[in-house]
Amino acid sequence: MTVPPMLDVEDLVIRYPARGLFAARPKPAVNGASFRLAKGETLGIVGESGSGKTSLLRAILRLLPVESGAVRLEGQDWLALKGQALRRARQKIGVVSQNPFLSLSPRLTIADILAEPMLAQGDRQGAAMRKKIAGLLADCGLPADFLDRRARELSGGQAQRVAIARALALEPGLLILDEPTSALDVSVQAQILNLLADLKESRGLSMLFVTHNLKVVAHISDTLLVMRHGDVIEFGRTEEVLRAPAEAYTRELLSFGRNAAMA
Amino acid sequence: MTLLDVRNLSVSIPTPEGDVHAVRSVDLSIERGEIHGVIGESGCGKTMTGMAMLGLVPQGARIAADRFHFDGEDLSENASRLRGRRIGLISQDPAAALNPVLSIARQMDDVLSAHRDMPRQTRHAEAAALLAATGLPDPEKVLKSYPHQLSGGMQQRVVIAQALATGADFLIADEPTTALDVSVGAQVLALLRRLVSERGLTVLMITHDMDVIAEACDRATVLYAGRSVETGPVDDVLRRPGHPYTRALLAALPDAGPHGARLAAIEGSIPPPRIAIAGCAFAPRCPQAMLVCAAEPPPMRARATHRWLCHLPEDAA
Numbered sequence: 413m414t415v416p417p418m419l420d421v422e423d424l425v426i427r428y429p430a431r432g433l434f435a436a437r438p439k440p441a442v443n444g445a446s447f448r449l450a451k452g453e454t455l456g457i458v459g460e461s462g463s464g465k466t467s468l469l470r471a472i473l474r475l476l477p478v479e480s481g482a483v484r485l486e487g488q489d490w491l492a493l494k495g496q497a498l499r500r501a502r503q504k505i506g507v508v509s510q511n512p513f514l515s516l517s518p519r520l521t522i523a524d525i526l527a528e529p530m531l532a533q534g535d536r537q538g539a540a541m542r543k544k545i546a547g548l549l550a551d552c553g554l555p556a557d558f559l560d561r562r563a564r565e566l567s568g569g570q571a572q573r574v575a576i577a578r579a580l581a582l583e584p585g586l587l588i589l590d591e592p593t594s595a596l597d598v599s600v601q602a603q604i605l606n607l608l609a610d611l612k613e614s615r616g617l618s619m620l621f622v623t624h625n626l627k628v629v630a631h632i633s634d635t636l637l638v639m640r641h642g643d644v645i646e647f648g649r650t651e652e653v654l655r656a657p658a659e660a661y662t663r664e665l666l667s668f669g670r671n672a673a674m675a
Numbered sequence: 676m677t678l679l680d681v682r683n684l685s686v687s688i689p690t691p692e693g694d695v696h697a698v699r700s701v702d703l704s705i706e707r708g709e710i711h712g713v714i715g716e717s718g719c720g721k722t723m724t725g726m727a728m729l730g731l732v733p734q735g736a737r738i739a740a741d742r743f744h745f746d747g748e749d750l751s752e753n754a755s756r757l758r759g760r761r762i763g764l765i766s767q768d769p770a771a772a773l774n775p776v777l778s779i780a781r782q783m784d785d786v787l788s789a790h791r792d793m794p795r796q797t798r799h800a801e802a803a804a805l806l807a808a809t810g811l812p813d814p815e816k817v818l819k820s821y822p823h824q825l826s827g828g829m830q831q832r833v834v835i836a837q838a839l840a841t842g843a844d845f846l847i848a849d850e851p852t853t854a855l856d857v858s859v860g861a862q863v864l865a866l867l868r869r870l871v872s873e874r875g876l877t878v879l880m881i882t883h884d885m886d887v888i889a890e891a892c893d894r895a896t897v898l899y900a901g902r903s904v905e906t907g908p909v910d911d912v913l914r915r916p917g918h919p920y921t922r923a924l925l926a927a928l929p930d931a932g933p934h935g936a937r938l939a940a941i942e943g944s945i946p947p948p949r950i951a952i953a954g955c956a957f958a959p960r961c962p963q964a965m966l967v968c969a970a971e972p973p974p975m976r977a978r979a980t981h982r983w984l985c986h987l988p989e990d991a992a
Contacts, residue, residue, distance in 0.1 A: 460856035461827070567944070568717070597716040597883055602927035602938035609937065624856050627886075631929035631938070651934065661858070668861050668886055 416487030418586055418618035419449040419472070424481035426467045440479065441467040443642040449635070451585070454612060454619040456629030456650070458665065459639035465622050468639070469588060472620070473505065474498060486585065503533060506579030510591035512571035516563035522549070522574055523559040529581045548577040551614070553607055569600035573607065580611070587611075588620045593628060605632055626665040630654055638662050678845060678877050679705040679728070682742040685901075686723050688733055695948045697723040697736075699901035699956075703879075705894075710871055710878040712892035712909065714885065714924075718945050720901035721881045725847045728879075729764055730754030745845070759790065763838030767850040769830035773822040779806075779833055780818040786840040805836040810866055828859035835866065839874070849881045864891040885928060889913055897921050897983075900946050900956035907981030917976055917983035920957045955986065963987060 426442040442464040449455045459465045470476040472483060474490070483490040485504060493501050509515045516525055526545040527537065535541060546556045552573040563571055572592060579587055589608070593601040609632060611617055623629045630636065636653045638646035638661070645659045657663045686698040698720040705711045713721050727738050728750055743750045745757060758764075766772050774782055783802035787793060793801060799818075806814035809832040822830055831851060838846055848867065852860030868891060870876050880892055888895050888909055896906040897918060905918040916922045925931060926939040943960040946952060955961070958968035965986060973984040 460858060598885070598924060599716060599927045599941035602929070602940035605929060606937055606940055609935075626857070627928075627930045631934060654934075664861075665857055668857050668890060 415451060416484070417448045418451045418453075418486060419455075419620070420482075420484040420487075421448070421472070422446050422482045422484075424468070424471065424483065425479040426464070426471050426476060427479045440642055442471070442639075444481070445639075445644050447635075447637050447644065447647050449586075449618055449620065451618055452612070452616045453634040454608075454621055454632055456626075456633030456636045457620060457622045457639065458624065458626045458629055458636065460624055462641070463639040464642040465639050466590070469590060469620070469622060473507065473588065474502070503582040504584050504586060506582065506584035506587045508572070508575050508579045508587065508589045508592050510594050512566075512568065512575040512595075513563065515575055516571060516578075518562060518564040521560050521562055525563065525574065526578050526581055529578060533582060545581075548580055549574075551580070551611065552577040553603075567600075568596050569603055572596065572600075572604055576604075576607065576611070580615070583615075584617075586618045586620065588622070590622045591624070592621070594623065594625065601628070608632060626662070630666075638665075676707050677704055678707040678746055679703060679879070680742055680744040682740060684724065684727065684738070684740040684743060686720075686727050686732055686736055686738050688736045693949050696901055697948060698727065699952070701896075701898065701901070701903045702906070703896055703903065704906075705877060705879060707877050708871060708875055709893040710867065710880055710891055712880045712882060712888040712895035713898060714882055714888055714895055715898035716883060716924075716945060718948065719898040721883075721898055722849055724898070725764075725849055725879060725881050728754060728847060729758045729762060731758070759841050759843070761843055761845055763841055763843030763846045765831070765834055765838055765846055765848040765851045767853050769827060769834045769854070770822060772834050773830060775822050777821070778818070779820055779822070779825075782833075783818065783837065783840060786837050790841045802836075802840070805839050806833065808839065808870075809833070809836045810862075811836075826859075827855050828863060831855065831863050832866065835863075835870070839870070844875065845877045845879070847879045847881070850883070851880070852887060853882070853884070860887070861890065867891060885913065885925065897924075900952065901948065902956060902984070904957070904985075905981075905983035907978075907983075911978070911981040915978075915981070917978070917981065917989070918957075918985055919961045919963050919987070921983075923960075923962075955984070963991070 424442055424445045425440050427440040428438055430437050445468060457465050467476060471478050523545055526548055527541060530541060549556060549558055554573050593604050612619060621629050621633060630650055633650050636650045637644055640661055646653055646662050657666060681701060681703040684698055684701040687694040687696050701724050715721050726732050732738060738751055784798055787798045787801060802818060803814040806817050811817050811829060811832050852863050867878055871878060892909050894907060895909050895912045896903050899920045905912060905921050912921060916925060923941045927941060929938060941960055946956055954969045954971050955973045958964045968986050973986045976983050976985055976989045
């Protein structure tokens with residue numbers, strides 16, 4: 413028996429409701445997306461604002477209803493889950509967003525922030541949890557004395573490490589990263605990308621990495637998906653997409669800046 | 676001809692815990708008609724350098740310089756008078772730069788009536804002409820719009836049109852494409868390049884993105900910990916960097932090495948802005964640091980117009 417892919421999306425259509433009773437039906441935000449993410453791999457999703465990448469993420473997180481199509485997570489019909497079953501199954505996905513200072517409460521200590529997801533799933537406070545939290549921090553390259561600090565005392569890179577540690581607290585198989593390095597300087601971005609590569613290796617994580625910067629994601633992704641105006645215009649192994657981009661838009665993204673100027 | 680001549684600029688902000696040295700020693704020499712990039716990480720003093728030229732430093736901040744000249748005028752006295760007349764600002768977030776409750780027509784008219792002596796009818800035509808000059812396809816429609824009805828790229832073009840409306844010939848563009856998509860950002864950079872060649876503008880481009888430098892700039896200056904550590908033609912700075920910090924920044928980029936390889940992150944962090952620095956500020960993070968680096972200020976190294984501050988000899992770069 414073959415192992416089912418981490419994520420299998422088939423012909424997914426997402427359409428927002430019309431703005432009035434007699435308004436025309438809007439174009440779909442995502443127009444029939446199909447792709448697979450194998451276990452232990454990273455899929456980079458690239459597109460500009462309005463290309464549908466955030467709608468796609470929100471649908472995979474079950475925060476947005478879909479019009480048609482299928483999403484299977486490790487072979488399970490992900491769109492059929494409801495109520496408590498959905499709540500439990502959501503542990504399988506961890507999320508990291510663009511701005512860690514918006515996603516981490518400035519009032520809580522780092523220990524509280526990392527405990528939150530475990531408490532929500534019914535774990536008990538105590539020495540075991542504290543040890544696990546320190547382990548998560550260490551895995552994300554932060555010393556244990558961060559436990560009693562607060563998010564507002566951290567630099568952008570440190571805060572993003574805490575956000576990654578929190579996303580891993582429930583040991584998800586899939587990590588969804590939405591522009592995780594866009595707010596960071598290049599030297600810090602390099603540290604975070606290295607950390608993600610380490611975590612992928614040590615935990616066998618699968619990752620969905622969403623960004624508008626093709627060069628960042630091309631570096632760490634195994635497969636690449638390029639979206640434009642709701643359509644998937646490119647999907648394939650990263651090396652192949654980079655070597656022979658099928659679409660002019662992909663070539664344009666690749667040619668911006670340093671490499672083109674220096675070629 | 677040198678339009679902007681800055682030597683040893685410093686900006687310090689007094690606080691109860693001691694002075695914050697936002698800018699320690701910046702040299703900038705910008706020729707008329709060039710796009711000059713200023714690059715560095717957060718906290719290196721890029722934005723404060725630009726703000727000093729606009730006279731927009733925080734209250735109580737002390738500006739000192741051996742020379743701080745714009746077109747022959749001393750900026751330490753005249754910055755606020757030149758702001759909006761000769762010097763314009765394009766900020767990172769165009770949505771924040773525009774008033775959300777006023778139409779573009781009203782906002783363009785405000786700028787024109789404040790800066791140019793024109794009757795109302797002429798102002799409307801001038802506003803439309805300026806919007807057209809920034810590549811907006813339907814200026815009349817844009818004039819009737821409110822900022823929220825425009826995309827980020829269109830908003831940034833309106834902000835550029837406003838800067839042109841003042842008659843400014845020197846624009847300080849502070850991360851003008853950071854909030855935009857890559858393809859839209861590339862269009863805005865192309866627009867700035869066109870305006871430079873058509874209207875003889877000069878642009879100071881503040882950015883943390885090497886791709887923006889490569890795409891748009893003629894020359895670039897690298898800042899580290901409030902100091903200009905390297906300056907020269909973009910080709911030299913990006914292809915044959917002299918300063919170890921510039922090399923480290925370039926090596927940290929995701930497309931610097933083979934696909935999937937570990938990236939060369941820069942260990943450590945920038946020195947806190949309150950401490951005094953005796954030698955080279957980058958020495959604690961520099962893989963090539965020698966004993967002398969932490970103790971003495973680095974000497975100037977040069978290859979033609981490409982200059983940098985480093986204890987390592989020229990041929991080590």
